[in-house]
Amino acid sequence: MTQLTAPQHTATDPSSDPVRWKILVVLLIAVFMSLMSVSVVNVALASIQDALDASQSDIQWVLSGYALTFGVVLVSAGRAGDLMGRGGFFILGVTLFTLASVAAGLAPDAHWLNAARFVQGVGSGFVNPQAVGMIQQYFQGSERGRAFGFFGTTVGVSVAIGPILGGLLIELGGAELGWRLTFLINVPMGLLTIVLALLWFPRPLIHKPKSQHHQGLSSLDPVGALLLGLGVLAVLYPFVETDPSGLLWMLFPAGLLLFYLWARWERWYTRRGYSPMVDLKIFATSSYRNGSIIMTLYFLGMTSVWVLIPLYVQQGLGFSAFEAGMVGIPSALLSAYSANWAGKRVNYYGRKIVIGGLGFAIFGLLCSVAVVLLHEYLGISIWWLLLSLAFFGLGQGSVISPNQTLTLAEVPLAYAGSSGAIMQTGQRIGTSVGIAVITAIVFAVRPYTTWSIAVSLGLLTVTLIILLALAMAFKDLRDRRVL
Structure with missing residues (x-):
């Protein structure tokens, strides 16, 4: 079997690598897929509710579950990519998102669908910080502005196309199949993204940190990741819950306290000579x-x-x-x-x-x-x-x-x-x-x-x-x- 080969980026200046525009194409396909998926689902909610006999709370969580897991894993995934290789974590995120799209499209009930949406959120949470980090890595000066401009253009086009495509798929597929197609349409785009990433992303996709005093698990700052993740979860949960009780709102100040503890931990972690999750x-x-x-x-x-x-x-x-x-x-x-x-x-x-x-x-x-x-x-x-x-x-x-x-x-x-x-x-x-x-x-x-x-x-x-x-x-x- 012929092994896939990929261009090697310049060790001293990745922004001079001619493959950078191909890398940007891969990143933008994934961004287009994840954002279009959000706007398509917005149009499909009524059909989902009818087809799965879902409650209003179930339908709310089709949106909220995705937003919640997406927000919780963002920073941890971004730091992992910084340390261990953004390309590998990008491919992992796209793979998770694609598999979750299959699960969502085949969901027999609302609980299954919401579980798939949670995993989709995790996949997007892995993809987005790697995309931003790789644009930073491979583009400098005016080219970086152009790259982020293409990024913004992709956002605008995906948001515009989503509702139209969603309405068309529901019209063509009918009440039962139409809403499933709004998830399954991600599958060919996800597979295309993975193949192009394997062909075009420089090797190695995973690398070891070069200048850390401490490596391994400590370099990922697991305590910092836990504190920040719990803080984001506590702050977001009352706002994404369909009908939050008075007691549930206590999570918000608890989340602010967790953010404070996270900042204190990051400073202590840095003073000890470890690589913090975020350099404050x-x-x-x-x-x-x-x-x-x-x-x-x-x-x-x-x-x-x-x-x-x-x-x-x-x-x-x-x-x-x-x-x-x-x-x-x-x-x-x-x-x-x-x-x-x-x-x-x-x-x-x-x-x-x-x-x-x-x-x-x-x-x-x-x-x-x-x-x-x-x-x-x-x-x-x-x-x-x-x-x-x-x-x-x-x-x-x-x-x-x-x-x-x-x-x-x-x-x-x-x-x-x-x-x-x-x-x-x-x-x-x-x-x-x-x-x-x-x-x-x-x-x-x-x-x-x-x-x-x-x-x-x-x-x-x-x-x-x-x-x-x-x-x-x-x-x-x-x-x-x-x-």
């Missing part, structure tokens, strides 16, 4: 600290928009799920375009691109509020939301990828995966907390007013949160000028 000195770097806060605040608000708008047009206006998905398509496509545009120019304009993107997002939100209220009181067409949300999409593409490039620019390569994963963990926490809080505000006022007023209040809350992110972006711009 990176938070002294203003670009990383400010960028991580911007990203967390942005996701705290932004993701709620794509919950509120479908809720409004379906429950408030009686649109179908397919029509609701159409409302966001111009926004997603313009997000993909602006991510690519901004990625090519982020090294020249720097934080000004993020500030401009946040300004577009705020303008789009305020215009969307105007459309909703004018539809309610003057009867203008609600389809003007396509235009107002398009401005929001332009902003979204100009914020996420450029901010990622700027935030990670000064992070040491040895901590690229875990540092990127810390930032992504902030995104996951921001997403879960934001959706829970903002939808709670909308449903709290809904009995006393119309859908239009309730959703407008939710969108204005999102606007205030993004204004905080804008203030932090201006702070970072000022800090960079001081330096």
Whole structure:
């Protein structure tokens, strides 16, 4: 049998390796698969509930279980990839995700489906920090901005295609088969990703740390991984639970305490000469600290928009799920375009691109509020939301990828995966907390007013949160000028 051979990256400078663009293709296929899977499943929830006779709680966990395990394993998987080889852990993550997609597509009941979704979340948690770390590893300077721009374009396209593809698969496959196809479609993409990774990723896929005083299990910092994982679990769980009790909310302060203990442990671990899970000195770097806060605040608000708008047009206006998905398509496509545009120019304009993107997002939100209220009181067409949300999409593409490039620019390569994963963990926490809080505000006022007023209040809350992110972006711009 002929053994697979792969190009060897330059020992001194992986960013000069000509295979780096092929590596990026592999990374983007996996990112496309995992994100499209999320947006496809959103459309399929009603069909899943009918086909499996699932409860509302079961359906909630189809989404929440994935988000929970994804957030919990991110940083540990990122650090493991930093130490032992990002390529090997990337392939492991894609393999887990693909096998879990088969299990989900063949699920006989809701419990089986949710177990498969938990494993899918673990797979994505392994893939994402390796993708960010490998972009850091193989691209530098303006090329890194372009690579993250392609990353953002992939995000936009996958989000746009997901609802349409999901609706088409359910239409073609019918009530029983259609929703299963939304999971099984991941299988050919997963297999393609694994084959291309084995062909193109440099050897070795797994390596040993070169300059650690302590190696083996201690270099993975198992206590730090446990403390951080439990902290993320405790913080996220009350927000993803369908109907959390008062006692369950005690997990939130317990999670904050675990974060504090984790930080203390990391400092102690470092002083003892071990390799910490995360080098906390990176938070002294203003670009990383400010960028991580911007990203967390942005996701705290932004993701709620794509919950509120479908809720409004379906429950408030009686649109179908397919029509609701159409409302966001111009926004997603313009997000993909602006991510690519901004990625090519982020090294020249720097934080000004993020500030401009946040300004577009705020303008789009305020215009969307105007459309909703004018539809309610003057009867203008609600389809003007396509235009107002398009401005929001332009902003979204100009914020996420450029901010990622700027935030990670000064992070040491040895901590690229875990540092990127810390930032992504902030995104996951921001997403879960934001959706829970903002939808709670909308449903709290809904009995006393119309859908239009309730959703407008939710969108204005999102606007205030993004204004905080804008203030932090201006702070970072000022800090960079001081330096």
